[in-house]
Amino acid sequence: MKTSDIMPILRIIKNSVILQMKSNAVSIYFIATLFLQPVVFTVISVGTYLYGNKPDLGLFAITGTGLISIWNNNLFTSGEIIRGERRTGTLSLVMATPTPLLLILLGKSFANAVASVLAMGITFLTGLLAFRLPIGISDPFAFTIGLVLVIFSITCLGLLFGSLFILTRNAGEFVSVANFPVYILSGLSVPLTLLPLWTRPFSQVLTPTWGNIILNAAASGSGGSMLPNYLIILGLSFFYLLIARILYKKVEYLALSAGTLEQW
Amino acid sequence: MPVIVTENLRRTYETTTGVIRRKKKEITALDGVDLSIQSGEMFGLLGPNGAGKTTITRILSTVLLPTSGTAKVFGLDVVKNTREIRPRIGLVFGGERGLYWRLSGYDNLQYFADLYKVQPNVAKRRIPELLELVGLTDRANERIEGYSRGMKQRLHIARGLIHDPEILFLDEPTIGLDPLAARDLREVIRNLNQAGKTIFLTSHYMFEIDALCNRVAIMSKGKILIEDTPSALKKVVANLEVVEIECFGVPQELVAQIRSHPAVEAVNIERLDQSQLIQIQAPAGAELVKEFLAILEGIQVRKVVTRQPTLEDAYIKLVGDEAKKA
Numbered sequence: 001m002k003t004s005d006i007m008p009i010l011r012i013i014k015n016s017v018i019l020q021m022k023s024n025a026v027s028i029y030f031i032a033t034l035f036l037q038p039v040v041f042t043v044i045s046v047g048t049y050l051y052g053n054k055p056d057l058g059l060f061a062i063t064g065t066g067l068i069s070i071w072n073n074n075l076f077t078s079g080e081i082i083r084g085e086r087r088t089g090t091l092s093l094v095m096a097t098p099t100p101l102l103l104i105l106l107g108k109s110f111a112n113a114v115a116s117v118l119a120m121g122i123t124f125l126t127g128l129l130a131f132r133l134p135i136g137i138s139d140p141f142a143f144t145i146g147l148v149l150v151i152f153s154i155t156c157l158g159l160l161f162g163s164l165f166i167l168t169r170n171a172g173e174f175v176s177v178a179n180f181p182v183y184i185l186s187g188l189s190v191p192l193t194l195l196p197l198w199t200r201p202f203s204q205v206l207t208p209t210w211g212n213i214i215l216n217a218a219a220s221g222s223g224g225s226m227l228p229n230y231l232i233i234l235g236l237s238f239f240y241l242l243i244a245r246i247l248y249k250k251v252e253y254l255a256l257s258a259g260t261l262e263q264w
Numbered sequence: 265m266p267v268i269v270t271e272n273l274r275r276t277y278e279t280t281t282g283v284i285r286r287k288k289k290e291i292t293a294l295d296g297v298d299l300s301i302q303s304g305e306m307f308g309l310l311g312p313n314g315a316g317k318t319t320i321t322r323i324l325s326t327v328l329l330p331t332s333g334t335a336k337v338f339g340l341d342v343v344k345n346t347r348e349i350r351p352r353i354g355l356v357f358g359g360e361r362g363l364y365w366r367l368s369g370y371d372n373l374q375y376f377a378d379l380y381k382v383q384p385n386v387a388k389r390r391i392p393e394l395l396e397l398v399g400l401t402d403r404a405n406e407r408i409e410g411y412s413r414g415m416k417q418r419l420h421i422a423r424g425l426i427h428d429p430e431i432l433f434l435d436e437p438t439i440g441l442d443p444l445a446a447r448d449l450r451e452v453i454r455n456l457n458q459a460g461k462t463i464f465l466t467s468h469y470m471f472e473i474d475a476l477c478n479r480v481a482i483m484s485k486g487k488i489l490i491e492d493t494p495s496a497l498k499k500v501v502a503n504l505e506v507v508e509i510e511c512f513g514v515p516q517e518l519v520a521q522i523r524s525h526p527a528v529e530a531v532n533i534e535r536l537d538q539s540q541l542i543q544i545q546a547p548a549g550a551e552l553v554k555e556f557l558a559i560l561e562g563i564q565v566r567k568v569v570t571r572q573p574t575l576e577d578a579y580i581k582l583v584g585d586e587a588k589k590a
Contacts, residue, residue, distance in 0.1 A: 008381045015378045023366050089361025092327045093423075097379040098350045104379070257329045259277060259322075 012099055016107025017114075020081065024115060030077060038069040038119045042126040045189065050131055062127045063215040064188040067208050069119035070151060071183055074158040077112040079175055081105060082165035091166075092261040095252065102248045105162060106155070113155040120147065138221025146218055146226065149233045150211030156240035157182075157207055163244065163251045169263050188212055207236045267431060267462055268301040268324060273333035275319050275486075293319040295486035296333070301464065301479075303430075306457040308477030308494075309466040310579055315483040317466035321435045324464065325355040337431065351380060354429035356420045358436035365409040369400055369419050372408060373426055380427035387426070394422040398452060414445030421452055431462040438472060450476060470576035482579055484586045494575050501573035501581055504529055505548040507556060510541050510567040514560065521559050527552055530577075530584040539566060545573065545581055 024030045046061040082105070085091035095101055127133035137143050161175050183189055185199055186208035195203070203209045214229045216222075255261055275294040280286045294316045301307045311317050322328035323335050326346040335342045337349050363372050370391060377387035395401045398418035408416060417437060424432055434453065438446040454476060457463050467473055473480050474494045481491040490497065514533075522544060523531045529545040546552050553568060 008378070011384070012378050015375055019364065019367065019371075019375055023364075088364060089357070089359075090364065092322070093355065093357075093362050093376075094379060096325055096327050096350060096353075096355050097376070098347060098381060099379045253329075256327065259275075259328050261327060 009103060012103055013107035013110070016104050017111040020108040020111035021115070023084070024077075024112065029080065030112075030115075033073050033076060034115060034118055035122060037072060038065065038122040039126050041065045041068055042123045043130055046127055046131050046133065058127070058131065058133050059220055060191065060212075060216055062123055062133060063219060064183075064212055066120035066123035067150070067154075067186070067212055067215070068183045068188045069123060070113065070116040071154055071158075071186075071188075071208055072179065073116040073119060074109060074113050074154050075161055075175060075179055075182075078105070078109045078158040078162035079165045081108045081112075082162060083169070086169060086261075086263065089262065095256075095261060100248070101166070101252060102159065102244055105159060109155045109158055109162065110152070113151045113158075117147065117151065137219045139218045142226045143215060143218035145230065146211065146214035146233075149230055149237075150207060150214070153207035153211065153233050153237040153240070156237045156244065159244045160240055160247065163247045166248070166251050166255050166261075167258075168260060182206060183208060185209070186212060205236065205239075207233055207240070210236070265303050266300045267303045268299060268307075268335075268337055268464065269339075270297050270299045270320070270324075270335045271333055273297040273299075273320070273323065273335055274331045275316075275323065275328070276331045292486050294323075294330070297483075297486070297488055299481065299488070299491075301462065303462055304457075304460060305479060306453075306463045306465065306477045308473035308480040309464070309483060310468065310470065310473050310480060311466075311483035312468060312583060314485075316486040317468075317483060318435055319486075320483075321355075321433050321464065321466055325353055325433045326350055327355075351427060352430050354424035354427070354432045356424040356432065356434045356437055358417070358439035360413055360416050360440075362420060363408055363416060363423070366407060368405045369395065369408050369411070369415075369422075370404040372419065373422055376423050377426045382427050390426065390428070394425055397425075397455075398422045399448070412445075414441050414449070417441055417445070417449060418452070421449070425456070429461070431464060432456060434463060434465045436466055436468070438467070438469065446472075470574065470579050474575040480575075482582050484583045487586075489582045489586055497578045498573065498575055500578045501529075501545065503548055504545045504573050504577070504581075505550075506571050506573050506577055507544045507546060507553055508541055508567075508569045508571065509544070509556060509560065509565060510536070510539050511560060511563050511565045512539050514540055514542065514563055518559055518563070522556055525552070525555070525559075530581045532580045532584075543577070543580070545577055 042062065042065045045065045046058055049058055049061050082091065085094065094104055161178060164174060185202045186206045187203060188208055192203055210229050210233050214226055273294055274296055277291045277293060279289050279291060281289060297320060309317050319328065323330050323342060324337060326342050326349055329343055338352060340349050342349060373391045373394065374387065377391065395404050398421055400415060400418060403411065403415065408419060438449050441449065450472060453463060465477060477494060480494050480497055482489045519531065519533060519542065522528060527546050527550050532543040534541040534543065544556060553570065557565065
């Protein structure tokens with residue numbers, strides 16, 4: 001691919017990020033999801049472990065809750081992006097352009113994911129204020145790289161679910177149901193060791209599983225080399241993008257065929 | 265050289281009725297449409313609501329797939345060659361939707377310029393030119409949620425032109441605009457055609473099509489009823505005259521009586537502020553006014569006028585004939 005081909009792609013992603021950030025800044029729904037949800041989840045999750053005499057799992061609860069917030073925020077706002085495009089009547093117009101919809105949504109979803117870094121911060125802060133859990137992160141460098149990678153990867157995973165919103169305006173109900181298995185199977189709400197063995201293959205193809213392992217290890221200082229886990233997250237991200245590319249082509253065709261692009 | 269060709273184009277939609285025993289129903293939006301539009305033409309598609317105008321515009325602009333038949337733009341298939349067609353066409357829908365309300369007019373154009381892969385230096389030059397063309401230079405940096413309907417509609421035109429398309433599809437572009445804004449917009453459309461753009465315009469305003477288009481097709485219930493120049497279409501009603509009776513509170517039974525008069529070709533009712541305007545098409549020189557007034561005996565009549573038919577009357581007759589056949 002030449003530089004002249006890459007520049008327009010980067011420009012579209014950059015401008016989609018800016019467009020989404022401007023929209024988010026005035027969206028009550030987005031702000032509520034971003035700020036309120038991590039506080040509620042942290043209080044419930046950390047509280048459960050502490051009052052259940054498992055204080056060693058406090059940090060696990062913090063990182064897990066942070067990732068749940070990032071995942072939730074990304075999933076629902078990715079769906080909201082397409083719902084918003086339907087509402088404003090721009091969905092069919094952006095589909096009429098030569099730019100693949102996947103690229104546009106990648107930029108917009110990434111904007112949401114970047115904003116959701118705040119959710120992780122709020123989670124740690126809630127842990128400190130409500131339960132006096134220290135914010136201390138043993139390996140900030142590994143933690144930061146892990147967080148960036150997991151946010152990118154969760155964005156890619158969110159795009160897979162987001163494709164359903166192109167097909168139908170009623171995808172929200174399905175996504176609400178599909179949301180919980182992802183963070184349970186990823187070991188974000190309960191440790192993976194408590195889940196039945198047959199769930200392991202599902203856990204391993206979900207990027208939040210690896211994100212949680214990295215963030216936990218980096219925060220507690222218990223991990224060795226992070227490189228294999230980084231590579232797994234990157235590999236999964238490209239795997240999601242590959243499936244998303246195929247899925248979006250199929251879904252776009254089905255939406256054009258059903259004539260549902262302008263329903264809202 | 266034709267740039268748009270459709271052959272036996274059909275589009276059906278499936279709807280369901282009922283809650284427990286759901287029944288599927290097929291609705292035909294387009295029923296075997298054949299069209300051929302030349303490069304540089306200003307082609308008008310007329311028809312009542314639900315005639316299929318929007319469906320055909322969506323298919324030609326690659327955002328809806330036909331059920332059967334073929335549609336080609338620049339000789340390329342609208343189903344298989346969307347990637348090649350999309351950069352060369354522009355699409356403008358009527359109404360206020362289709363823009364990012366939280367962005368400024370300039371930012372909207374910039375974003376669509378990126379989506380159409382317009383080079384930044386070209387976009388930098390073209391955006392101010394387009395804003396000038398549609399008269400929005402002074403308001404370019406304001407969020408468009410504060411724009412009037414006419415301003416949004418003009419911005420739509422600018423958005424549709426951001427990548428300098430060869431064909432512009434305009435689907436009811438003046439709908440909901442006040443007369444002054446609609447006139448300004450028509451002037452913009454006329455200038456674009458004079459600059460060499462092929463324009464595909466749908467409308468249900470006859471005078472608009474009459475004023476702008478070189479060639480017109482009239483659609484009803486998914487079919488093209490007739491296709492010709494506006495002046496040739498007027499010949500459909502050349503041997504008729506139109507009696508217009510403005511009156512107050514006419515019951516449907518009396519309108520039906522007028523409609524069933526053996527000499528009457530077509531009847532149309534327009535609702536005015538306080539009154540109704542009955543437009544009756546009858547053979548020229550038949551002198552039927554007295555007979556119509558006799559049918560309307562007891563109804564307060566404000567004004568009676570006999571006039572030459574227009575393109576609108578040709579449209580009313582053609583669509584009316586089609587309805588009678590059905």
